[in-house]
Amino acid sequence: MRGQGIWLQSISGLGIAFLYLPIIVLVVFSFNASRLSATWQGFSWHWYGVLWHDEALLAAAANSLWVAVLSTSLVVLLGVPAAMGLERLRGRGRQALETIFLLPLVLPEVMMGVALLLFFVMIHWPLSLATVVVGHAAFNLPVVIVMVRARLQKLDPRLEEAASDLGASAWQTFYRVTWPLVRPAVLGAALLAFTISLDDFIVTFFVAGPGATTLPLKVYSMIKSGLSPEINALSSVLVLASMGLVGLSLMFQRR
Amino acid sequence: MADLSIDIRALVKRHGAMLAVDHVSLQIRRGEFFSLLGPSGAGKTSLLRMLAGFETPDAGDILIDGRSMAGVPPNRRPVNLVFQSYALFPHMSVAENVAFGLEMKRLPRGEIAERVGATLDLVRLQDKRDRLPAQLSGGEQQRVALARALVNRPAVVLLDEPLAALDQQLRQQMQTELKTIQAQVGLTFVCVTHHQEEALALSDRLAVMQQGRVMQVGRPEDLYERPENLVVARFVGVSNEVCGTLADVQAGEGNLLPSEVSSSRGIRVSVPAGLQSGVPVVVTVRPERIRITPGHVADAGANCLHGVVETIHYIGSEWQGVVRIGQSVRWTIHASNATSGSRPVAIGAPVSLQWNSADGVVIPLT
Numbered sequence: 001m002r003g004q005g006i007w008l009q010s011i012s013g014l015g016i017a018f019l020y021l022p023i024i025v026l027v028v029f030s031f032n033a034s035r036l037s038a039t040w041q042g043f044s045w046h047w048y049g050v051l052w053h054d055e056a057l058l059a060a061a062a063n064s065l066w067v068a069v070l071s072t073s074l075v076v077l078l079g080v081p082a083a084m085g086l087e088r089l090r091g092r093g094r095q096a097l098e099t100i101f102l103l104p105l106v107l108p109e110v111m112m113g114v115a116l117l118l119f120f121v122m123i124h125w126p127l128s129l130a131t132v133v134v135g136h137a138a139f140n141l142p143v144v145i146v147m148v149r150a151r152l153q154k155l156d157p158r159l160e161e162a163a164s165d166l167g168a169s170a171w172q173t174f175y176r177v178t179w180p181l182v183r184p185a186v187l188g189a190a191l192l193a194f195t196i197s198l199d200d201f202i203v204t205f206f207v208a209g210p211g212a213t214t215l216p217l218k219v220y221s222m223i224k225s226g227l228s229p230e231i232n233a234l235s236s237v238l239v240l241a242s243m244g245l246v247g248l249s250l251m252f253q254r255r
Numbered sequence: 256m257a258d259l260s261i262d263i264r265a266l267v268k269r270h271g272a273m274l275a276v277d278h279v280s281l282q283i284r285r286g287e288f289f290s291l292l293g294p295s296g297a298g299k300t301s302l303l304r305m306l307a308g309f310e311t312p313d314a315g316d317i318l319i320d321g322r323s324m325a326g327v328p329p330n331r332r333p334v335n336l337v338f339q340s341y342a343l344f345p346h347m348s349v350a351e352n353v354a355f356g357l358e359m360k361r362l363p364r365g366e367i368a369e370r371v372g373a374t375l376d377l378v379r380l381q382d383k384r385d386r387l388p389a390q391l392s393g394g395e396q397q398r399v400a401l402a403r404a405l406v407n408r409p410a411v412v413l414l415d416e417p418l419a420a421l422d423q424q425l426r427q428q429m430q431t432e433l434k435t436i437q438a439q440v441g442l443t444f445v446c447v448t449h450h451q452e453e454a455l456a457l458s459d460r461l462a463v464m465q466q467g468r469v470m471q472v473g474r475p476e477d478l479y480e481r482p483e484n485l486v487v488a489r490f491v492g493v494s495n496e497v498c499g500t501l502a503d504v505q506a507g508e509g510n511l512l513p514s515e516v517s518s519s520r521g522i523r524v525s526v527p528a529g530l531q532s533g534v535p536v537v538v539t540v541r542p543e544r545i546r547i548t549p550g551h552v553a554d555a556g557a558n559c560l561h562g563v564v565e566t567i568h569y570i571g572s573e574w575q576g577v578v579r580i581g582q583s584v585r586w587t588i589h590a591s592n593a594t595s596g597s598r599p600v601a602i603g604a605p606v607s608l609q610w611n612s613a614d615g616v617v618i619p620l621t
Contacts, residue, residue, distance in 0.1 A: 158342035161309055164329045165336045166403065167359035176355070180346045 023239060030232035047233040057234065060218035063129060067204075067214060068197040071136035075193050078137070079144030080186055084178075086145070087152045105142045112139055113206030120207060127209030135207040136200060140193040147192070151185035188252035195245040199238070259321070260285040260411060260443040261306070266315035268301050268467075275301040277467035278315070283411075283445060284460075288437050290446045292454040292490070293464035299447045302464075303413055306445065307336045320410050330359070335404035336413040339420065341396050343388035349399050350375065350384040356407040374406040377436060394425045401433070405440055412437075414446040418453060430456055451491050455479065463487045485537060485618055494539045495586040497522070497560075498620070504532045508612075511538055516581035522558045523612035535620045542589040544614035547578075548607045549600050557609040562586070564600050574599055578606055 030048070034041035051057065086098060104112065116135045117127075125131060155178070163173040201216040208217060215238070222231055261283040268276040276298045283289045291299035304310040306317060308329035317324040319333055335356065343352050350371055357367045375381045378398040388396055397417065404412050417433065418426045434457055437444050448454050454461050455475040462472045463486065471478055471487045482488035485496075499513040502521070509532070510521040524538055551561045560580045567576035567590075574590040586608065590599040600606050 156340060156342060158338050158340055159344060161307075161329070162336070162338060162342040162344070162403075163355070165307055165309075165334075166356035166407070167330045168355075169330060172359060177344055 083148035147189035191249035290461035333410035
């Protein structure tokens with residue numbers, strides 16, 4: 001038994017190393033004084049300074065933030081009522097709608113990208129940041145629905161009856177009872193959707209118009225002209241931000 | 256019947272093909288503690304949910320304070336429900352939970368604070384007013400649920416299995432408390448329960464329900480002493496039964512010729528009006544009315560059946576056992592432990608069971 005324990009521990013240790021070693025190397029080398037990424041020449045904040053003054057990069061970051069904020073808002077506004085509606089629905093319609101809503105979760109992202117591109121072309125919507133917002137909303141909607149529904153399912157249906165019994169109208173019941181109880185889940189879902197939007201490359205690549213360069217697209221174009229430690233610095237910032245957001249999201253989920 | 260709180264008229268509720276509530280009519284008086292007692296599936300919860308407005312009757316009507324409730328949504332009914340699961344709002348403190356109903360009525364702040372305070376005093380939770388429901392014990396949560404309903408001073412307080420989630424000791428304590436509080440506030444209480452002792456102890460009157468129908472309505476002692484049918488006899492208390500036909504009926508007295516047990520001279524019974532000789536009936540006797548004597552004694556005036564003790568066990572206040580008095584007829588006996596802790600009769604021993612004719616209740620077989 002003891003031998004087995006050691007084996008299991010080493011395997012999970014290897015797994016963790018495989019996942020996080022590249023990220024650690026990336027972060028360490030973002031503090032490298034050298035112009036080349038491969039050799040260590042002492043600690044420096046230099047590349048973070050370069051990053052801070054790179055206008056094109058900052059513009060891309062601003063684009064990404066805008067897209068994330070707008071697509072997340074859109075997805076919350078659509079997803080929360082959808083989740084509540086699904087929860088109330090009974091019978092066969094619910095099963096069908098559920099599948100339709102959740103299918104995008106398992107669709108290959110490339111397919112999603114191509115489909116969205118074709119759709120925008122078909123309805124003559126010129127590719128721009130707006131199309132990126134819509135694209136991100138499309139793949140984030142199921143995420144929000146799944147998370148909000150998980151919470152709704154755990155709620156005692158008697159709570160809404162109790163509110164109504166005590167004289168609350170449908171709106172008062174939602175505002176005073178249901179919403180405060182699902183709010184943590186909605187916040188958690190919003191943060192996760194925000195993070196996914198911030199990091200997305202594939203769908204963005206298909207539906208971004210000229211000038212609508214987001215951060216991941218910018219990084220991709222930068223490495224085509226050689227690996228600069230500036231990208232390491234940028235990536236480190238992104239890693240930190242993503243981890244922070246996911247952490248926050250988990251915190252809200254637990255509440 | 257001027258002072259009716261609730262008037263239920265030929266109420267019907269179908270769940271699919273099943274009749275959950277089958278033409279139920281009930282009159283509940285103002286200030287009364289009324290219980291609906293029955294096994295699960297008897298329709299009592301459906302009835303309660305129709306009173307609260309969560310379910311719509313398929314036929315019939317409910318009048319509360321003389322006003323028809325047809326088409327009135329739950330939030331506009333003068334009733335408040337204490338849920339079995341309590342359904343306290345988990346994100347609100349005790350005081351906020353209790354204030355909820357008054358806030359919905361848009362009462363002035365001062366009045367809300369005053370009434371919440373008074374109600375929390377009533378249920379003795381003033382010191383827990385800022386706690387969240389999750390920080391309270393089961394009994395305290397129960398009291399918050401009660402306070403949340405009482406504070407609105409509704410025409411009727413509905414209680415759905417109010418004590419079911421509590422353990423035995425707390426249940427006894429809450430039972431007393433519930434009765435005291437009801438007497439203090441003087442509101443009409445309608446309580447659904449499957450627990451017969453609870454229903455007897457709490458209620459001014461109760462209705463026994465089975466399969467959607469009301470089997471009998473009355474005071475606890477009416478139902479226990481004079482059950483009108485076997486359902487009530489069996490559900491309220493323990494029923495020792497012997498079947499047979501009536502004979503020699505005269506002036507409210509008669510003999511039972513038992514069909515499944517042998518009796519030397521028949522069984523004397525009080526016969527309710529309207530029953531004649533030759534009618535097949537069941538006589539039911541409560542265990543505590545039966546005197547147990549070791550050996551097969553000859554009866555002296557009282558009814559007497561002979562049998563053999565099958566089981567006997569000690570429960571502290573008394574001994575409870577089963578005596579076989581016929582091929583497939585077994586009676587439950589309770590022997591008082593008032594004098595000593597020693598076993599009154601041994602297993603396998605022959606015994607005589609005696610009771611007064613007035614203690615046997617005759618129920619016609621239909």
